[in-house]
Each structure stands twice: as structure tokens, then as C-alpha cells.
Amino acid sequence: MFRISAVLTEGVDPDALQQAADITIKRFPTMAVKLRKGLFWCSLHENNNPLTVRKESASPCSPIMGVKEDNGYLLRILYFGRRITLECFHALTDGMGAMEFLKSLVYRYLLLTGKEVQDEGVLLLPENPPEPQEEEDGCVRYYQKHAKKAKLEERKAHAIQGTVPEDRKTMVIHGVLPALPLRDYARRHGTTITGYLAAVFAQAILSSGSQQGRSPHPVRLVVPVNLRGMFPSKSLRNFVTQISVSLPAASGQTIDDMVESVTAQMKASVTEEHLSGKIAAYVGYEKMLVGRMVPWFIKKMAISLVSKRVYHATTALFTNLGDVKLPKSMEPYIEMIEVVPSPKKAASINCGICSVGGNLNIAFAGNIAEPDVIERFFELVSQQTGLEAELYSNGWLKSDKHSAVGRSLYPPYTAASEQSGGVRPIPVKA
Template identity: 30%
Template sequence: MKKENSPRWLRLDNAGKIYPAARRRSWASVFRMSATLNEAVDVEILREAQKNVLRRLNTFSMRLKSGLFWYYLETNPNEPEIVMDDAYPCRHIDQKTNSGFNFRICYYENRIAVEIYHVLTDGTGGMTFLKTLVAEYLRLKHGVQIPYDDSILDCNAMAKPSESEDSFLKYARRIATSRKESNAYHIKGKKEEDGFLNLICGRVPVDIVMQKAKEKGVTLTTYLTSVLILAINDVQERENKGSRRRLKPVKITVPVNLRRFMPSTTLRNFSTFINPGIDPRYGEYTFDEVLNAVHYFMGGELNEKSLNARFTGNVLSERNPFIRVMPLFVKNFVMKIIFNNFGDKKVSSTLSNLGKVTLPPVMEKYVERVEWMLGALSENPVACTLSTYKDTLYINMTRTIKEPKVEREFFTRLIKNGIPVKVESNQR
């Protein structure tokens, strides 16, 4: 891929527009994906692999700039530094100190990790980046012949225009759903003042969880979303000491990969979300009742029409001539207000399932684990990510408060349901 063929600048995609506008000190909107090899990482080879990958996935190397009316991405001629991991995952990515890049590649012992600012891509795009990077690293290190596909890209091939398209604009229709929703309960706790992100990683045999979910007639995401809802609700009920009137709805944001519903191959943001949950003011919910509520909510929402109507609202706002002519600083102000009122306020936490991560057998023998995690959310202190690699389900729970009360409730509930959990953490 020659550099001249890469786009020199790009508009931010529809979902990416919110991140620079609503970004704040406590909310970096960074996520992290990592692959652990069965050998120590060779930094020099990783640097070489990074160079090749950025030539192919050119949208990742772009820097964020502000125009008069909108932010945009522009080609960045610099070369990013590869840094060693430290105790704090998912830190703010500051373009100024990061040679203009909106991602960073880190390594530690056997692990290669990519931390990406959400303005560039979503989880699917991030996983493609990680898999391509690891594939290129293994090709350079061991001369492995990689069978390339849609999620592991050939670094010698040309970038396709469809990979950098804004699929939101392409697939949006004209009718949007209302954004009106009730506010949800927010987990309380003592903030980590120095920005430390606590991580507890639970490893679970995926076949056991799948079997448990199957017994209840639901999917793995529905099963674990329900467990998380009940865990958060238990924390809420303990805080309110039995006063049901003062309880608030417990809702979880579940991001949905729109590529599953629309034929897009974009490597930029193309996901939306749904917010299943319960209202504990109506009474005490049993696990089966929560499973039912989440299962049928998801059944009603997870179809092309409903999802399309969900993101169409944002696209219509972007196309609105009054909004378009607003100077950027006014837009930022307005978007911040909208995000503060319609974003994290409506939910109690996030549970994002990236699904089963598969690698070709030639790569699989070198890669021991693949997982990912979300950085701090804007309002909610606890976030949960799921990914399955080989036979293990990785449940990564990150939090910005000191107390692991939700995590404890969540994992002990799994154990009570007969699912063994092995935990590790970055506790200080």
C-alpha cells in the first residue's frame, strides 16, 4: 500500500463525533485489547510490525484536528512510540505527548496490547487492528504463513475505501426512535483520585456458561447481563436499606455490532447500543424474571429496523442544517449537554461482548489469551467486557472506585450458579 493512496483527511464518523466533544478529565473513552503470546515480546519486531500495519490500516494513524465547524482526522507522518505497560491501563491518550496518534501499542512480558481512543474505531475495528498486528508480528518473527481474511488483513494489500467509510451515514433512513428514557441508578463509591483504573479479570470455562445459559433458554450475553443487573441491584438495595420507593431502575448498556445486521466492512465506528434492565421499584425480581425481561427486550430490539432507527436519530442531528452551521465550540457545548443528559445517565453500567475471537491454527499455537477491556466510563464507575478465546470466557471488569462491591456480587453469583471463576487483578 502506497501512502499517496491513503485518504489525506476524513470526517469523523457519526458515533466518533461525540467523543472529542464530551471528553473530560475523568472520561478518556479509551479501550484496550490485548493478546498474550507464549513467549516474551520482541520490541524491535513489534515496531516493524506496527509500521507495516499502519501502512495498511491507515485510518488508525490519523491525528484529530479541529476545523471551524467539525473535528476531522488528518494523516499523521510521525511514527508512534511503543511503550511498556505500567500499572495504569487505559490512560488518557494525549495527542500532544503521543506524536499525534490516537492509539498506543504497549507490551509487557508476553503481552501485546493496543489502547485505542474511541474516536478512531469500535471494538470490532480494534480487534481487527490487534489481530493484524499480532499476525504481522508472528510473520516477521517466525515466518508464519497467515491465511488472511476480513479480520486479519494482509499488510501488503491495498486499503479498501469501504474500510474507511462512515456506515452510519450510508445506512441511516429517515425515521428515528425517541431517545426518551428514565434515568438509572449509578453505582456509588470512593473515587480513585489519581485516575487509577482497577481491573478484575475473571476467567470462566465458556462451555459451562453456555450450558447454563442454554438451560435457561437464553444467550450468553443475556445470561451475564442478567447476573450483572442483579448484582448492581443488590448493591443498590443494600445502600437504600430496604426502602423500595427510593430505588432507581437498573439498566445496562449492551453495545451492538451493526456489521452483523448491515453489510458493512468499515473499520471505523459502526455500533449502537441497547439498554435492557429492570425497575426494582415494582418489586423483588428473581433471576428467571430478570432473564425473561432481558431476553424479550433484546428480542424486540435486536433487529435491523429497530437498530437502524436508533442510530438514525444521531445521523439526522448531524445532517440538520442549523447544527451544521454552528461553530465547533458551540457544537461542543451543545453535544456535551446532550451527552450528559442522554448518555451514561440512563444506564448503570456497560456490558460489551466482543464474542468469540478466532485465530487461524498457525497463530493459535503462539497466542495464549486474547481479551479486552473498557476504560473509565463518563458517569458510571464499573464497566464489564466479555470475550471468548479458545475455551475460556474472559470477563474483564474495570472500575474507577475503590470498592469492588459490584464485582464481588457478580462473581459470587456466578459461583452460586455453579460456574467456576478464576480471578486475577491489578490491585495495588
């Protein structure tokens, strides 16, 4: 699961949001689907059930509960205070597809609440029927049979360790920074915002008190790459792949060393040859005749085994959806856009960033009680750039009780340590 949200400048009207959802879902047939399990495959089918918006009350990125609660949808639309949220199961779409849906939803909502907004040619609207290319499988389109298939990363990585609350709720900390000064700082150091912040994230993991000396293995960050940048496609389905960057656990590296290493690894991985190999690997597995003849329950076990290998080879996910393009007429009504990826099952922290209107929102999602890795991250950014982040969360920070921003954007949350009498440590093998 992952979530993207629009934080508005005024409170959300639930009735208008429901009307906007009813209209918007009809424009996105790739989103209006339900999952069916067959003998050999799971498949997506049209879903004509109502899509009901709900006031947010559960932990961010909670699992989809199925037909009873979500009417079979693999997405949900939530609201709380000034925030409109779209949560998606990643098999449905990627960040770009979800963002297109959210932008259209918010546009329709603003119209219904009397705001004078125009689409300005940058939105997908119900008045315009879906293009056939929106439903294409980009990987199948750009599959090259003879491309050198990329191999899975299997070497062990540093595992973030911490105390997992018994209720396993996802804790989120957001930090808001001015985008342009940060971009200029990154450029002066020969990198991008993604390259710089990924390096700082790795530095924070290696230098935070809870993680120091925990593992001899490198910090390995997985970075999603939007394939549409290399292979033009209008697909609203999943069309991303992942690259990884590694930094050794050995001490003595400066932040400049880390930035240089991360930037070089990203440049080497984001090439047409390498990404074609990623596509060839994905589609190759799907086209295997033996695989097609194997029942789904056996496929599921095989997928689980592969996932565990990839899991141990990953420290954290770091995703950047970039600068979100909105119609100029909508900008006065939207304060921020947030991207929140769900953490892994065991102790972990993942990061999602994006910007709109000059505000860069950096969201860390985790399932451990200790926030010191994130606090260390923002401390390092401040020391290095001179930029101070405005922080808010759903209860992970002690300062939340004094934060008007945190109180207005998240439901009241009582930590598991207060709610259920304690937290229990879950050991994670390094």
C-alpha cells in the same frame, strides 16, 4: 478510551513489536490519523508520524495526551510481560475495527519472532491493499430519511456509588471461564451468554452490600450492538449503536426472571426497524443545516448537555465482542484476548467480554475502591452454573499479591489509599 489485548504464551519482544507496528499501521489508513479542530467541526487527517510502542506503566485506558506523547495518534500500542495491548479513542473505530488491527499486529509480530503462522484468509494483511469499503461510513450508507428516529433514554438510572481514589486510576478485575459450558448453560435457560451475564451483572449491582438501598431507580445497562450483523459492511470505522436493558430496583426477582426480562428487551431492540431508527437519529443530527453552521465550541457545549442526560440514564456499559476468530496456526501462541472499556468519569463500573480458544475473559473496569459488585458477580455465576472463575487484576483484589497471573500481566500498582494517604468519597446523585 477502550483497550483490547492479546495475552501470549511467552514474553513480548519490544523490538519485534515495534517492527510489527511499523508494518501494520500502513495497512489501516483509517487508524493512521490525527485530530484537527476547525471552526465548525473536528476532523481526521492522515498522520505520517512514527507510531511508537511503549512498555505499559500507566493506568488502563488513560486519556490520549496529544502530539507530544502519542505523536498525534488516537491509539497507542503497549506491552507488558506476555501482553500486547491496543488502546483506542472510540471516535477512531469500534471494537470490531480495533480487533482486526490487533489480530494483524499480533500475526506480524509472531512472524517476526520466528513462529510458523499463516493468515488462512481471516486477517487483513499489508500485502493486500485496503478495500474502499473499509473506509465507508456505514451509517451514511444505510441511512433512511423516513425511518422513525430513535429517542434518547432520559429516565434516571441507578448510579453505582463508591469511594473514588484520588489518583482516579482505572482498576480492572478479570475473570476467566470456560466458554462452551457457559454457553450451554445460557442456552438451557433460553438466552445467550450476553443475555445471561448482563442479567447477573444487574443482579450483582442490586444485591451487593455497597449498593443495596442506594437508589429507587432501575439498573439500566447499555449494550453495544455491531450493526454489521444487520447491515452488511466492511467498514473499519465506528459502526455500532447501543441498546439498553432495564431491571427495576424492587426486590423479589429471581435470576430466571431477570434473564427472561433482559433477553426479551434485547430481542425487541435488535430489529432492523429499531436499528434503522438509531442510524436515522445519528445521521439526522449530522445533516441538520443549522448544526453545520454552528461553531464547534457551541456544538461542544450542546454535546456535553446531551451526554449528561444520557449519563444519568445509564448504570453501566456491558459489551461482548463475541468469539474472536483467529487462524488455527496462531491459536497455540495466544492464551487469551481481553476487552476493557473505560469507566465513566464519576463512580462507575463497566464490563467487556470476549472469548478465544475456549476461554471467556470477563473484564470489569472501575474507578472505585470497593470491588464487592464484581466479587458478587463471580459468586453468583459460580452458584448458578457451578463454574469457578480464575481471577486476576491490576491491584483491585487483595489476593493479587499472591496471584502469579496478576503479577505477570500488569505493572506493579500501589493503591491510592497507600500511595497518597487515602481515598476520598465522591458523591453521585442517584
